[in-house]
Amino acid sequence: MQKHALALGYFALSVFCIFTSAHCFKVFSPLLIVGAILALVAGAGYAAEPIAEKLRPVGAWAMKMFRIAQEPPKHSPEQVKPKH
Numbered sequence: 001m002q003k004h005a006l007a008l009g010y011f012a013l014s015v016f017c018i019f020t021s022a023h024c025f026k027v028f029s030p031l032l033i034v035g036a037i038l039a040l041v042a043g044a045g046y047a048a049e050p051i052a053e054k055l056r057p058v059g060a061w062a063m064k065m066f067r068i069a070q071e072p073p074k075h076s077p078e079q080v081k082p083k084h
Contacts (some may be wrong), residue, residue: 010043
């Protein structure tokens with residue numbers, strides 16, 4: 001629950017920075033937009049963390065399938081002796 005609160009806080013900070021950048025001096029506007037983007041990324045990271053934990057078994061399965069795909073076939077043509 002704490003991570004959700006942090007994500008909401010970062011999203012609120014992002015919105016605050018965007019609205020403030022529209023009404024401030026031109027010098028501070030780019031800094032506030034960069035701050036808004038950073039806050040948005042941090043909020044998305046906190047929001048996506050519970051989803052990432054649930055997707056770890058899927059990632060492990062995908063890595064296992066990748067390793068199996070990299071192995072040579074059990075009955076490859078190089079292993080079969082030609083008949084003469």
